[in-house]
Amino acid sequence: MTEMIFIDDTELMDRLRAGDDLALKVIYKKYWSLLYNSAFNMLQDQQACEDIIQELFINLWNKREQIEIKASLKSYLFASVRYEVFRQVRHGSVREDIFENIQDRLQTPSEYGNIEHRELLSYVNSIVNNLSEKCKVVYKLSREEQLSHKEIATKLDISTKTVENHLNKALRQLRISLGLW
Template sequence: MYNHLEDHEWLAQVKKGQTAALACIYRKYWQRLYVSAHAVLRDEQTCEDIIQEIFLKLWQNRERIEIKATLVSYLYSSVRYEVYRHIKTGKVREDIFDHIFERMQAGPDYPHLEYKELYTQIHTIVESLPERCKAVYKLSREEHLSHKQIAAQLNISTKTVENQLTKALSLLRLSLGQVLTLELLAWLLHS
């Protein structure tokens, strides 16, 4: 019934309480929104939860929601906001930052990003880590050694390696929470 409608017409039907119109919007956009969130977070369950939450909020706020631009831009903005919120609050897997660093090292293809400055900030954070923590981080992330190999090389237990790596990544996440901007996340979500 609603498949032939444009986005603004679907939204008008949603505002009237038509669940079938919401279902059409969901079917049209959920996969693209999921892929966008997953490109950054790399966590299937979290991304599914984010998309479900966005559509739930759209439904719950349907009577008072005012979308200034297009529906698709509103939905993508909602995804960016939720991804940013998850990163800022630390509700992400630790390896998300490895993925971000890898993409940044691949080259600055986003013109507004102060790439070298951000890379320098990351390097500064790593260098300011406590010595053992820094050594474990570098062996893990730069030398790509396993926990067992790091433990043998540093003459420490694998549990200590895990603890030190967790500490390093937590400090990076905390420090980068101040550095990562919505502009960077927009680039990550769309590249």
């Protein structure tokens, strides 16, 4: 197996397509922790991330003859993880406490998942940009500038209750748009 670790991904995929289960083991060993960390940076749920990665490798084996990789194996694997994370977010498989701070985590750079983070952040931002103007401003002041409810109320000359209402409306819309309700 040690000699296979030094084989490039193209040859590993060729061997995998030919039914070489050792090639799958090498790919698994090479990419598992990177893929797990990428998923965990977004979901913060160990079991869900392990399940995603396990399912990815099962599908890689089961569909090995049909898989067409356009760029690289690494890109294909990371894209697969990203899409599964997005699917889980859309279908409400993400715990509520994880969802509450998803934007904060997405703005923190990750050594493994910059592309995944940017895409999910872009999706969340597009939802936020469709909020009413006042709701969007309140949400951004809260999440991007980390202002307190009182500071936002003072800055916008509205009551703290109005700030809370706008934030609740924004979070409700994000939950609905992401399929969490």
